[in-house]
Amino acid sequence: MVSERMKGLGTARSVIRELFEYGKLRAAEIGAENVFDFSIGNPNVPPPAAVNETAVRLLREQPDLIHAYTSAQGAADARERFANSLNRRFDARCTPDRLYLTVGAAASLCCVFNGLTCPGDEFVVFAPYFPEYKVFIEGAGAKMVLIPPEIEGFQIDFDAFEKAVTEHTKGVLVNSPNNPSGVVYSRATLERLAAILTEKSRQFGHPIYLISDEPYREIAYAGVEVPWVPHIYRDTIVCYSFSKSLSLPGERIGYVFVPKEAAEGDDVYAAVAGAGRSLGYVNAPSLFQQVTSLCCDMTADLKVYEENAKLFTAALREMGYHVVEPGGAFYLFPRSLERNDAAFSERAKKLDLLVVPGSGFGAPGHVRISYCVQTETIRRALPKFQALADSYK
Ligand code: PLP
Numbered sequence: 335m336v337s338e339r340m341k342g343l344g345t346a347r348s349v350i351r352e353l354f355e356y357g358k359l360r361a362a363e364i365g366a367e368n369v370f371d372f373s374i375g376n377p378n379v380p381p382p383a384a385v386n387e388t389a390v391r392l393l394r395e396q397p398d399l400i401h402a403y404t405s406a407q408g409a410a411d412a413r414e415r416f417a418n419s420l421n422r423r424f425d426a427r428c429t430p431d432r433l434y435l436t437v438g439a440a441a442s443l444c445c446v447f448n449g450l451t452c453p454g455d456e457f458v459v460f461a462p463y464f465p466e467y468k469v470f471i472e473g474a475g476a477k478m479v480l481i482p483p484e485i486e487g488f489q490i491d492f493d494a495f496e497k498a499v500t501e502h503t504k505g506v507l508v509n510s511p512n513n514p515s516g517v518v519y520s521r522a523t524l525e526r527l528a529a530i531l532t533e534k535s536r537q538f539g540h541p542i543y544l545i546s547d548e549p550y551r552e553i554a555y556a557g558v559e560v561p562w563v564p565h566i567y568r569d570t571i572v573c574y575s576f577s578k579s580l581s582l583p584g585e586r587i588g589y590v591f592v593p594k595e596a597a598e599g600d601d602v603y604a605a606v607a608g609a610g611r612s613l614g615y616v617n618a619p620s621l622f623q624q625v626t627s628l629c630c631d632m633t634a635d636l637k638v639y640e641e642n643a644k645l646f647t648a649a650l651r652e653m654g655y656h657v658v659e660p661g662g663a664f665y666l667f668p669r670s671l672e673r674n675d676a677a678f679s680e681r682a683k684k685l686d687l688l689v690v691p692g693s694g695f696g697a698p699g700h701v702r703i704s705y706c707v708q709t710e711t712i713r714r715a716l717p718k719f720q721a722l723a724d725s726y727k
Contacts, residue, residue: 339472348465350374353679353688360686370715372703373688375513375664377581379634379706385580388625404623406616407607408435408589412627416589419630424562428591432599434606435618437586439549439575440466444613445590446505446545446571447474449605455504457545460490461696462667464513464547476504483697488515488658488667489523492530499534505543505571506531511550511560514695514702515667516643516660518554521561528567535569541597544570549588552579552633554662555640564593571596571606576626578663581634587622639664642705642712649716653723664706667692671726673699681725685718 347355350373357371392400407413413430420426436442447457451474459467461483471478479498484491499506508527510519519527527544535542546563551574554560564570575588592603610616643660650657656669670678675691675698682689682701692700705712 349694357688369686371688375704377706381581382632385629388628404620412623415627432592434590436615438588439573441615442573442588442590443470445606445609448609450504451476456502458506462514465694488517501538505545507545509547511662514665516663516665518558518661524566541569547573549575549578550663558661568595569597579633585622666703667700670701687718
């Protein structure tokens with residue numbers, strides 16, 4: 335006898351993974367250059383040279399020490415470097431004792447949901463959303479309350495949001511730049527959100543936390559502002575990852591930051607650390623605690639994502655697809671050319687174009703295109719997108 339929930343999660347692959355695996359099989363049949371895999375968000379630019387050089391140097395200089403256990407919350411020197419970087423760049427008023435290093439944004443989110451959840455608690459999520467949120471929130475014993483998408487600009491449907499916030503709301507999750515829409519929440523959107531949360535916290539007599547999931551914080555296009563969320567709403571908890579900004583998804587490294595000013599901040603930080611302990615997420619990989627903290631003011635060369643975004647958006651619009659302009663990350667979320675996004679994705683698959691149906695992201699009638707690929711791949715894929723559009727005429 336095993337947990338049915340866990341068995342289900344372990345056997346049912348996500349649609350994204352399903353397409354990704356299909357792409358690999360298909361590439362073996364017809365050649366990788368003939369499969370246009372826009373399914374998964376694996377960064378395609380290398381990390382900065384300094385990342386590998388720092389790793390090699392540390393392995394040479396500290397061959398045994400670098401592999402040793404660190405403090406559960408992460409090595410003090412690494413946390414100090416992260417705090418200094420956040421303070422320099424965002425005036426974050428961060429201290430090392432408010433950072434909890436862990437294995438990527440996924441673990442950061444799990445630590446926060448598990449740390450905050452009391453019986454009956456709910457977390458509000460805006461569609462379209464990263465599908466693992468539901469797994470993480472339900473895994474913590476809480477309920478996910480989904481707000482339908484505002485499909486004109488993928489900002490926030492505030493009427494629906496206000497109705498969804500109740501005395502059971504423990505937190506609200508934002509992800510900007512967003513996976514899967516690529517949209518960045520404007521300062522005005524965040525300020526309106528903050529005003530509502532301040533009012534609702536007062537009305538219900540307890541803090542409602544804003545959990546800012548920021549793995550794409552550094553991937554924002556020219557002229558697009560990504561505001562530092564804790565400056566807009568006091569009770570914010572930041573979940574960060576180096577998977578995308580430094581192109582290190584396989585190294586599993588990121589952090590939770592609980593600002594000093596946040597309500598019951600000491601308890602929240604202690605609960606995050608306790609959740610890390612209970613989930614077995616203590617001591618993030620020690621080599622990469624050091625490497626990322628020594629390289630945390632750098633990013634991979636991210637400009638290809640903006641080039642890809644511009645090229646792809648303009649070409650798809652020209653063909654008649656409806657696409658909301660992305661402000662960052664590396665995803666486009668156009669409308670599918672028929673209401674049934676799964677059928678549309680299947681039709682695309684017949685042309686060896688792999689795009690993910692939007693239903694899994696809470697936004698039926700759309701598909702997600704990950705454009706973290708060579709620009710040349712996009713150029714070669716465009717005739718296929720044209721053929722797909724023509725097949726609906
Ligand atoms: N949050 C969002 C919105 C993501 O897109 C991802 C990964 O793609 C994650 C969290 C998890 O990132 P990590 O690799 O840091 O666990």
